[in-house]
Amino acid sequence: MPNEIENRLASYALKSSKSLGRVHNEDPPNLRSEFQRDRERIIHSTAFRRLEYKTQVFVNHEGDMYRTRLTHTIEVAQISRAVARALKINEDLTEAISLAHDLGHTPFGHAGQDILNKCMKEFGGFEHNIQSLRIIDKLENQYANFPGINLCFETREGILKRCSLSLAKKLGSVGNRFIEKKNPSLEAQLTNICDEIAYNNHDIQDGIKAKKIFIEQLEDLPIFYDQMSEVLAKYPRLSKSKIVSETVRKIINMLVNDVIKNSNEEIKKENISTSEDVRNCKKTLICFSDEIKRLNIELKKFLYKNLYMHPDVVVMTNRANVIIKDLFLAYNNDLNLISEEYCAHNIDKINLGHKERVICDYIAGMTDRFAQQEHQRLFK
Ligand code: MG
Numbered sequence: 001m002p003n004e005i006e007n008r009l010a011s012y013a014l015k016s017s018k019s020l021g022r023v024h025n026e027d028p029p030n031l032r033s034e035f036q037r038d039r040e041r042i043i044h045s046t047a048f049r050r051l052e053y054k055t056q057v058f059v060n061h062e063g064d065m066y067r068t069r070l071t072h073t074i075e076v077a078q079i080s081r082a083v084a085r086a087l088k089i090n091e092d093l094t095e096a097i098s099l100a101h102d103l104g105h106t107p108f109g110h111a112g113q114d115i116l117n118k119c120m121k122e123f124g125g126f127e128h129n130i131q132s133l134r135i136i137d138k139l140e141n142q143y144a145n146f147p148g149i150n151l152c153f154e155t156r157e158g159i160l161k162r163c164s165l166s167l168a169k170k171l172g173s174v175g176n177r178f179i180e181k182k183n184p185s186l187e188a189q190l191t192n193i194c195d196e197i198a199y200n201n202h203d204i205q206d207g208i209k210a211k212k213i214f215i216e217q218l219e220d221l222p223i224f225y226d227q228m229s230e231v232l233a234k235y236p237r238l239s240k241s242k243i244v245s246e247t248v249r250k251i252i253n254m255l256v257n258d259v260i261k262n263s264n265e266e267i268k269k270e271n272i273s274t275s276e277d278v279r280n281c282k283k284t285l286i287c288f289s290d291e292i293k294r295l296n297i298e299l300k301k302f303l304y305k306n307l308y309m310h311p312d313v314v315v316m317t318n319r320a321n322v323i324i325k326d327l328f329l330a331y332n333n334d335l336n337l338i339s340e341e342y343c344a345h346n347i348d349k350i351n352l353g354h355k356e357r358v359i360c361d362y363i364a365g366m367t368d369r370f371a372q373q374e375h376q377r378l379f380k
Pocket of ligand 1: 072102
């Protein structure tokens with residue numbers, strides 16, 4: 001049955017029956033496709049559950065109504081699934097990549113990543129995207145026969161959005177596309193653009209709710225103003241919060257429709273008929289039209305300047321720097337401060353001289369609140 005569904009997909013969709021397989025061989029599932037199994041393994045992972053208490057923009061304890069890394073991930077999966085179905089590409093693979101795309105995020109969002117990267121400068125650095133792959137390949141610890149969750153090549157490759165050439169050489173086949181300068185699958189390209197659609201729009205909603213940005217400022221952006229005008233023409237007496245949510249709905253709808261239409265056109269224009277054609281194509285095929293791209297960049301710039309660099313958000317960034325740097329130095333100074341069970345599990349890596357990486361994995365895996373509790377415990 002799973003293959004029957006895949007038979008209805010476009011010729012350029014990635015089919016699980018053509019998968020390059022898993023690092024550790026396993027019997028095929030009988031009721032599900034290989035990519036469905038990947039999706040379900042991601043949902044059952046520890047790293048996935050921890051996303052609930054990790055920052056998207058606002059630190060987890062700042063309010064219960066804001067997006068967390070988990071709700072962001074679910075929104076990305078929802079949007080990308082809908083677009084995948086419309087484009088007749090593999091919905092299960094798209095969903096698996098979407099659900100795993102942020103697994104490697106540290107506590108406190110990008111601020112956490114940047115400071116952890118600085119702490120790890122002499123020891124190979126840190127990047128959340130690489131960490132997502134490390135989690136699914138090595139760090140998840142619940143299966144009898146292998147480390148990690150042993151996902152299919154296509155899911156792993158899709159998760160690895162960017163990678164330096166030097167690192168790509170060390171990653172084996174999953175890093176090859178960076179060396180060969182090839183495109184990722186349509187399913188991976190789609191996850192990238194849906195990530196952007198999701199965060200730009202939910203950050204508008206959360207930013208307004210948190211009173212960091214205001215409708216009056218957003219009115220200067222054509223992408224917001226035009227959609228809001230249509231909402232107000234239809235519902236002149238709407239409350240402010242409903243104006244925002246109706247406008248955001250319309251923007252998402254417009255972006256999604258644009259991606260579907262434009263990507264279909266690009267696929268046709270480039271004569272794409274197989275997933276190999278996608279890999280060899282010099283262009284990204286899942287993309288906005290030029291006009292929408294321009295409007296979207298304007299929105300991103302607005303959010304960067306007015307929300308992500310807002311003084312209150314920067315305070316959180318500075319606090320994250322202190323917490324993560326303090327924890328890294330404290331653990332590096334005395335490994336006994338880390339959970340005994342975790343150290344015992346990683347004793348071989350520690351003995352081989354990878355103590356800093358073991359500490360980095362420990363900190364990267366923390367939720368916002370655990371990092372804060374640890375900091376209080378060690379530095380009260
Ligand atoms: Mg994301």
